[in-house]
Amino acid sequence: MSNAFSISIPHLRTERLTLREYRREDFDAFADHFANHYANHPANPDTAADPSAAGLSEADRHMAWRIFCSHAGLWLVGGAGWWAVEETHTGQLVGSVGAFFREQSTMLELGWNTYRAVRGRGYAIEAAAAALRHAFEMRREPKVQALIAPGNASSLRVAQRLGLTYEEETVLAGEAIGSYTLRREDWIA
Numbered sequence: 001m002s003n004a005f006s007i008s009i010p011h012l013r014t015e016r017l018t019l020r021e022y023r024r025e026d027f028d029a030f031a032d033h034f035a036n037h038y039a040n041h042p043a044n045p046d047t048a049a050d051p052s053a054a055g056l057s058e059a060d061r062h063m064a065w066r067i068f069c070s071h072a073g074l075w076l077v078g079g080a081g082w083w084a085v086e087e088t089h090t091g092q093l094v095g096s097v098g099a100f101f102r103e104q105s106t107m108l109e110l111g112w113n114t115y116r117a118v119r120g121r122g123y124a125i126e127a128a129a130a131a132l133r134h135a136f137e138m139r140r141e142p143k144v145q146a147l148i149a150p151g152n153a154s155s156l157r158v159a160q161r162l163g164l165t166y167e168e169e170t171v172l173a174g175e176a177i178g179s180y181t182l183r184r185e186d187w188i189a
Helices: 004-008 024-037 058-078 123-138 153-162 184-188
Strands: 017-020 080-086 092-100 108-114 143-148 165-172 176-184
Touching: 024 058, 024 092, 058 080, 058 092, 080 123, 092 123, 092 143, 108 123, 108 153, 123 143, 123 153, 123 184, 143 153, 143 165, 153 176, 176 184
Parallel strands: 108 143
Antiparallel strands: 017 080, 080 092, 092 108, 143 176, 165 176
16 A cells, blocks of 8 residues: 655654654554543543443444544645654554644644553653644744643643643633643744
8 A cells, every 4th residue: 555645744753753644554553542532531531441441333433534534634635734653663653643724723733642551651742842843843833722621631731841821712512622822932932
């Protein structure tokens, strides 16, 4: 299978991680993460169910596939999207990070997920910092945002370490959510 479209997706590297295009073989790990993270507790990922207790229904797997493909397809539609994040040394997939545009937004949004087995190793901040650096240095975005649910303490910590600050409450999928932002000039300073 050809990954011809991956040429347009930049590969980013950190000390421990490689951010790269999604690949078909990444889907099972993505779907497992979806089942144990989003499908069970969409409003509070810190309380996601024990992975051994969660099962992936056929409907959940179809939803995970649509999200997986939309993450990959954002690069083609908007020139920005999600990366699969892998440990450079082992090649193990550890999560995903995005710098993307929502349908009617002109502000680049950051998003990050690490898989349960590797949480606590600092991968979310390392990958998100690489995406942020790409947004400001390569894309020269004037401002970025992250939309974070109030109960998501781990993502709030990542946003704070990146320098994002609370700007306002907004609504996403009918739920109140915080918008955290950082301007390029503040990041440079």
